[in-house]
Amino acid sequence: MYNYTEFDHAFLAERNAQFRAQVERRIAGQLTEDEFKPLRLMNGLYLQLHAYMLRVAIPYGTLNSAQMRQLAVLAEKWDKGYGHFTTRQNIQYNWPKLRDVPDMLDALAEVGLHAIQTSGNTIRNVTADHFAGAAADEVADPRPYAELIRQWSTDHPEFQFLGRKFKIAITGAAADRAVIRAHDIGLRIVEQDGARGFEVLVGGGLGRTPMIGKVVRDFLPEVDLLPYLEAIVSTYNLLGRRDNKYKARIKITVHENGIEKVRALTEEAFVQRRAQFSGVDQTLLRDIQEQFAPPPWRASSQDAFDSLYESDPVFRSWADTNLAAHRAEGYAIVSISLKAHGKTPGDATAEQMRVMADLAERYGHNELRISHEQNVILPHVHKSDLPALHAALKEAGLATANIGLISDIIACPGMDYCALATARSIPIAQEIATRFNALKLEHDIGPLKIKISGCINACGHHHVGHIGILGLDRAGVENYQITLGGDGTEDAAIGERAGPGFSADEIIPAIERVVLAYLDLRHSNAETFLQTYRRIGLAPFKSALYPETAVAAE
Amino acid sequence: MPRAFTPKVVTASDLLEGDVIYLTADDQWSRHLQDAEVLTDEAHAQLRLLHAERQPDRLVGAYLADVAQGPEGPEPTHFREDFRRTGPSNYAHGKQEAESNV
Ligand code: HEM
Ligand code: SF4
Numbered sequence: 001m002y003n004y005t006e007f008d009h010a011f012l013a014e015r016n017a018q019f020r021a022q023v024e025r026r027i028a029g030q031l032t033e034d035e036f037k038p039l040r041l042m043n044g045l046y047l048q049l050h051a052y053m054l055r056v057a058i059p060y061g062t063l064n065s066a067q068m069r070q071l072a073v074l075a076e077k078w079d080k081g082y083g084h085f086t087t088r089q090n091i092q093y094n095w096p097k098l099r100d101v102p103d104m105l106d107a108l109a110e111v112g113l114h115a116i117q118t119s120g121n122t123i124r125n126v127t128a129d130h131f132a133g134a135a136a137d138e139v140a141d142p143r144p145y146a147e148l149i150r151q152w153s154t155d156h157p158e159f160q161f162l163g164r165k166f167k168i169a170i171t172g173a174a175a176d177r178a179v180i181r182a183h184d185i186g187l188r189i190v191e192q193d194g195a196r197g198f199e200v201l202v203g204g205g206l207g208r209t210p211m212i213g214k215v216v217r218d219f220l221p222e223v224d225l226l227p228y229l230e231a232i233v234s235t236y237n238l239l240g241r242r243d244n245k246y247k248a249r250i251k252i253t254v255h256e257n258g259i260e261k262v263r264a265l266t267e268e269a270f271v272q273r274r275a276q277f278s279g280v281d282q283t284l285l286r287d288i289q290e291q292f293a294p295p296p297w298r299a300s301s302q303d304a305f306d307s308l309y310e311s312d313p314v315f316r317s318w319a320d321t322n323l324a325a326h327r328a329e330g331y332a333i334v335s336i337s338l339k340a341h342g343k344t345p346g347d348a349t350a351e352q353m354r355v356m357a358d359l360a361e362r363y364g365h366n367e368l369r370i371s372h373e374q375n376v377i378l379p380h381v382h383k384s385d386l387p388a389l390h391a392a393l394k395e396a397g398l399a400t401a402n403i404g405l406i407s408d409i410i411a412c413p414g415m416d417y418c419a420l421a422t423a424r425s426i427p428i429a430q431e432i433a434t435r436f437n438a439l440k441l442e443h444d445i446g447p448l449k450i451k452i453s454g455c456i457n458a459c460g461h462h463h464v465g466h467i468g469i470l471g472l473d474r475a476g477v478e479n480y481q482i483t484l485g486g487d488g489t490e491d492a493a494i495g496e497r498a499g500p501g502f503s504a505d506e507i508i509p510a511i512e513r514v515v516l517a518y519l520d521l522r523h524s525n526a527e528t529f530l531q532t533y534r535r536i537g538l539a540p541f542k543s544a545l546y547p548e549t550a551v552a553a554e
Numbered sequence: 555m556p557r558a559f560t561p562k563v564v565t566a567s568d569l570l571e572g573d574v575i576y577l578t579a580d581d582q583w584s585r586h587l588q589d590a591e592v593l594t595d596e597a598h599a600q601l602r603l604l605h606a607e608r609q610p611d612r613l614v615g616a617y618l619a620d621v622a623q624g625p626e627g628p629e630p631t632h633f634r635e636d637f638r639r640t641g642p643s644n645y646a647h648g649k650q651e652a653e654s655n656v
Contacts, residue, residue, distance in 0.1 A: 027570065029611035047614055050641055050648045051572035080647050095647065098570050344644045415634065416642035424637075426644045476632050 001064055001367065002147050002291050004112040012109040015116065019043045020102035027099065044115025045101055048419050054093045054101060055118040056108060060128035060146040060170075061089035061370040061377075065357040068368055070111040072353035078104050083353070085338060085346045087372045087410055087461055088167070089127045090118055094417050116154060121162045123153035123233070129171040129178045130371035133294060134333050134379035136325035139189045140196060142172035144289040145225060148281065152226050159233055163240040163248035166233065167205075174490060179372060181213045181492035182206050182464055184250045185232060190219065197221045202232060202262065203254030206458035210494045211251040214259045216266060224270070227277050231270035235262060295365040295380060297328040302383040315390055317443070318401040323386075326379075332386065334364070334378040335371070336393060337400040337408065341437040345411045345429050346374030355396040363389050372461075374410055375403065406441075406448045406515070407433035410461055414454025414471055415478075421454035423471025423478040424504075428452055431508050436515070445515060448529045449488075464488035466530050467514060468495045469507065480507040484514070484541055485533045496538050498545050510545055517544035562599050563590035563628055564606050565638070566616035574638045574649075575613060577606055583613065585649065587639045588627035593618070 019039070026036040040046075044055040056071070063071075071091055075083045078100045079093045086092055096104060108114055117124055126146045133141040149168060153159060159166070170187040171178040180186025186201035198220045204213025220228050236250045239257060247256075254262050308315050324333040336356060339345050348356070360368045360378055363385040369377035381389060393399040402408045409432060412418065414425030429452055436442050451465030455472075462468030468483035479501040486495030502510045515529075521540055522532045533541070564577035575583040576590035584590065593599035599618055606616035619635050621628035630636040641648015 027611070032610055033614050047567055047572055049638060050574060080645070094642075095572075098572065415637055416644055424643060426642075430644065473634075478633060 001062060002143075002288060008112065009109070012112075012114055015043075015114070016102060016105045016109055019105065023098060023102055038120075040101075041119040042116070043101075043105065044118035045096075045098075046119065046419075048094070048413075048417050049415065049421075050417065051095045052098060052101070053417065054096050054104060054115060055086075056091045056093070056113055056115050057118045057125040058089050058091060058113070058370050059150050060126055060132065060143050061130050061372075062128075062132075062143060063368045063370065065361040065366050065368070067111045067113055068353050068357035068360070070107060070113065072350040072357070074104050074107060075353065076350040077107075082347050082349045084344070084413065085348065085370050085374050085376070087374065087412075087459060088125055089130075089370045089372060090125060091370070092413070094413075119165075120160075121164050121166075122160050123149075123156070123162075123166045123168060126150050126153070127167070127169045127178055127183075127372060129173060129176075130369040130373075130377050131177060131324060131333050131379065132172060132369075133292065134326050134331075135173050135175075135177075136327045137175055138173045138327065139191055140172045141292055142170040142178075142187070142189055144285060144292050145187070145189070146170050147288050147292075148226065148285050149229065151284070152229070152281070158230075159237070162233070162237055163242045164245070166236075166250070168229075176488075176490040176492070177371075179461070179464065179488040179492075180204070181490075182210075182461070182488060183213065184236075185229065186213050187225075192219050195221065198225065200228065200232075203251045203259070204492075205249050205251040206461060206463050207249070208246060208456045208458075209249075209251065209255075210458065210463040211255065212492050212494065213251075214254060216259060216263050223282055224274060226281050227273040228266070228270050230273045231266045231268075232262075234273070235265045235269055239265065294328075295367075297331065298382055299330065300382065300384050302330055305383040305386050308387045314401075315387065318390055318399055319386065321401045321405060321443075322403045328380070330383055332381055332383055334381050334386070334389065335403045336376040336378065336398050337402050338375050338398075339402055339408050339433065340397055340400045341402075341407055341433045342430050343433075344426050345409050348376070352396055352398060355392065355398065359389055359392055373408065375408070402442060404447045404449070405443065406436050406445050406450060409433060409450045409452060410465070411452040412454050412460035414452070414460075418454060418459075420457060421471065422456075422473040423454050423480065425452040425454040425460055425469075425471055428469060428471070428480065428504070428507060432511055435508055435512065439512075441515070441519075444525065445519065446525065446528055448515070450511070451486075461488060462486070463494045464492065465495060466533070467511065469511075472501060474501065478504045480504070482507075482510065482514070482545065484538060485530070487530060498538065498542055499549075500546075513544045513547075514541055517541055559594065559596040559599070560631075561621050561623060561628070562593045562618040563587065563621050564593070564599075564602050564616060565590070565619045565635075566606060566613040569611065569613055577602060577616075581605070587621070587630070590621075590628055592621060592623060592628050 169183040172189040200217040201213035364378035409429040411425040411429035415421035452469040453460035464486040481501040483495030579591035
């Protein structure tokens with residue numbers, strides 16, 4: 001894992017001292033809220049519905065145990081004992097007091113964490129495949145590139161005041177676990193004739209105008225990464241609209257100007273930018289790559305795993321859903337579900353954070369990941385350790401066997417916390433999980449992604465949910481709109497709107513009707529919800545959702 | 555005909571805590587909606603809002619929120635104000651918690 005240098009530590013210390021003085025001046029009345037707001041947002045501090053909210057970056061989702069323990073300390077000491085992991089591989093604290101935030105930032109800096117560029121119109125936390133460095137299907141670990149991008153983009157003077165926020169995601173595998181097609185820039189590591197480079201996508205995004213990114217370059221040689229990114233972002237900075245906040249994202253720039261024009265301008269800017277790069281970035285990259293060297297793999301018997309897998313159905317069920325294929329012989333990638341049925345998706349208590357940190361230290365080479373699906377990953381666990389790991393997780397309420405299933409729901413904070421929300425998300429997620437758990441259908445239904453947002457900003461990724469739910473305000477009442485057929489992977493698709501929305505009382509039965517219709521319509525239980533949807537389209541699901549209209553139309 | 559002025563309260567967030575607060579008739583800030591001064595006259599409501607906005611070292615983001623008169627005092631008319639009054643629905647971590655600590 002990347003270790004911070006003296007420079008990084010000094011940078012954070014100075015930045016925090018600056019913010020501490022700004023908070024003091026605000027409290028003393030020497031700064032107005034209008035003057036203070038941009039300063040607090042530069043440090044990840046929002047004012048939400050009931051309290052302040054501090055958003056901490058977890059660069060490309062990677063943490064070590066000491067960092068996870070420090071997140072627990074913050075939760076306990078300055079919040080209400082828990083934190084909320086988000087789709088952008090951040091953690092949000094929902095209850096800090098203004099006066100305490102400088103202390104929280106100092107505590108984060110002790111372990112090399114911060115809240116810089118987690119808000120504002122800059123390049124945000126770079127996100128990456130949460131299985132990076134471990135996945136069996138990976139071409140190369142994307143994190144060294146993500147770290148390089150992080151260092152390049154942090155406080156980059158040209159990109160502090162873009163037209164809008166800017167999000168970059170990167171994956172090293174063909175299977176897209178980083179939603180790169182719904183980001184301003186998506187990067188996928190590829191190999192061509194033995195040389196490593198990137199497929200570069202641009203102009204994806206969710207929010208009120210959801211769009212799938214377009215390929216701007218099939219193959220970008222590795223050495224050209226930073227100058228090419230600079231060329232894209234500078235082209236956007238010049239060409240992008242600033243007259244209308246909702247039309248200021250690069251997806252609109254690409255949509256209105258066409259990908260050809262954006263490509264031509266980018267390539268032109270790239271020639272100039274490349275000449276300005278001295279090659280220091282490549283030296284730095286090699287240095288970073290060394291720090292991401294894989295841990296020493298161990299060769300030992302996996303008999304203990306095999307025999308427990310045979311004899312214990314609870315363990316088997318967990319292993320079948322929560323483990324993924326690792327590149328090293330005898331190892332597995334473990335997903336720890338933060339979606340216990342009926343709990344708030346993505347929340348972990350301080351105690352649970354400590355348990356996960358301890359387990360990572362004991363069994364997982366001291367590494368943890370936060371997934372954009374709001375779960376925690378132990379990327380490198382030897383199979384012989386899985387029985388003990390599972391037992392420990394069970395004790396901490398962290399052994400829910402539901403990764404990729406109907407209760408593994410992404411839900412944004414919605415109107416339970418977020419000042420922008422038009423309806424709540426969390427109770428809907430809780431009820432769906434509870435309902436299908438009671439029906440005992442979850443494992444029969446198989447892979448199914450439900451994603452919920454509390455407003456059109458789409459933080460909960462509802463557009464790319466197999467079933468998406470969007471909370472709205474209809475004449476002062478919470479109302480929920482359903483989209484079907486969305487997909488956030490390499491086959492990315494934006495879901496189709498199914499029809500009129502449902503009230504809070506009607507939405508759970510409506511979801512149940514869709515799912516039961518699927519169970520009825522699938523060829524066999526090997527056909528997933530998404531495959532069935534792609535085969536038969538929206539109409540049969542629409543009839544299930546709106547039985548009255550279906551009858552009336554007959 | 556001008557639209558009838560519906561009853562309002564002045565509400566904001568506390569600067570230090572971030573908590574939802576309401577302006578009372580005796581110029582205090584309460585964390586409970588039922589203590590809020592109900593404003594039924596538009597000109598008076600604007601004056602009360604100005605009074606709030608002149609306290610930037612105490613609060614953030616003052617505005618007028620719609621209420622209805624209930625037997626126990628003002629009641630929210632929109633669910634957003636209801637959640638602001640009560641706290642989040644997944645934990646008793648907002649006003650609900652404060653209430654049970656009394
Ligand atoms: C609670 C405080 C939050 C605020 C105030 C907030 C604000 C926003 C806003 C204004 C947008 C719209 C951007 C646009 O117009 O393109 C947005 C989009 C987004 N936010 Fe949030 N958000 C919050 C929480 C979250 C959380 C909890 C997550 C993850 C669970 C998240 C992840 C995202 C993502 C992925 C988008 C997608 C839209 C895009 O393509 O840019 N945000 N957020
Ligand atoms: S989708 Fe809307 S309600 Fe949900 S967190 Fe994002 S801005 Fe808030």
